[in-house]
Amino acid sequence: AQSVTQLDSHVSVSEGTPVLLRCNYSSSYSPSLFWYVQHPNKGLQLLLKYTSAATLVKGINGFEAEFKKSETSFHLTKPSAHMSDAAEYFCVVIPSGGYNKLIFGAGTRLAVHP
Amino acid sequence: GAVVSQHPSRVICKSGTSVKIECRSLDFQATTMFWYRQFPKQSLMLMATSNEGSKATYEQGVEKDKFLINHASLTLSTLTVTSAHPEDSSFYICSAREPGASRNEQFFGPGTRLTVL
Numbered sequence A: 001a002q003s004v005t006q007l008d009s010h011v012s013v014s015e016g017t018p019v020l021l022r023c024n025y026s027s028s029y030s031p032s033l034f035w036y037v038q039h040p041n042k043g044l045q046l047l048l049k050y051t052s053a054a055t056l057v058k059g060i061n062g063f064e065a066e067f068k069k070s071e072t073s074f075h076l077t078k079p080s081a082h083m084s085d086a087a088e089y090f091c092v093v094i095p096s097g098g099y100n101k102l103i104f105g106a107g108t109r110l111a112v113h114p
Numbered sequence B: 001g002a003v004v005s006q007h008p009s010r011v012i013c014k015s016g017t018s019v020k021i022e023c024r025s026l027d028f029q030a031t032t033m034f035w036y037r038q039f040p041k042q043s044l045m046l047m048a049t050s051n052e053g054s055k056a057t058y059e060q061g062v063e064k065d066k067f068l069i070n071h072a073s074l075t076l077s078t079l080t081v082t083s084a085h086p087e088d089s090s091f092y093i094c095s096a097r098e099p100g101a102s103r104n105e106q107f108f109g110p111g112t113r114l115t116v117l
Helices: none
Strands: A003-006 A010-014 A019-021 A023-026 A032-038 A044-050 A056-058 A064-068 A073-078 A087-094 A108-113 B004-007 B010-013 B019-025 B032-038 B044-051 B067-073 B076-081 B090-097 B112-116
Touching: A003 A087, A010 A019, A019 A108, A023 A032, A023 A087, A032 A064, A032 A073, A044 A056, A044 A064, A044 A073, A073 A087, B004 B090, B010 B019, B019 B032, B019 B090, B019 B112, B032 B067, B032 B076, B044 B067, B076 B090
Parallel strands: A010 A108, B010 B112
Antiparallel strands: A003 A023, A019 A073, A023 A073, A032 A044, A032 A087, A056 A064, A064 A073, A087 A108, B004 B019, B019 B076, B032 B044, B032 B090, B067 B076, B090 B112
């Protein structure tokens, strides 16, 4: 069965420091992987996606993620956190051939302190 | 990028009434739309897949008679929560897939907060 594990339910950082949000996936074949951000009472915004091209994916707002097949990981990083980055982040996987079925991680709430 | 809207953004209703939520793709035609439900501080759970011109496909455990889905046009899908009860209170989010684009990418609406008193 396909699954996504976000290793931290909450992450707290100071403004200007690096951000690391961890995601591990379980998939039999080459999956498509996404990171979405959700601000309070808002829908989801796509940050970046991996679809079997370059393993290092750059997204919006300075975020990037690296697909590591050997580690089955797709961690999200940002060199310097901004106050506006405070939100809920979801790692999402679509198994190979599974066009409809988005599998969501449980989410990581990122807090950014002054 | 593709834009998906939802209406209303918030709705409060009395127990026993029905509520309709609209999901529209504003700048593209979406043959397939998806409805998700999100409880507070939890992740999104797929409820059903809405296909234009045909019946929706519901996920296991989702009552199709309670959550009526209609996808009458290529830009509009509606979710009707029938005889709503307080336990139906939740955040409902729709998404749509844009034909011709990456078949894996979905564009999400801003969500509808339903509160049943």
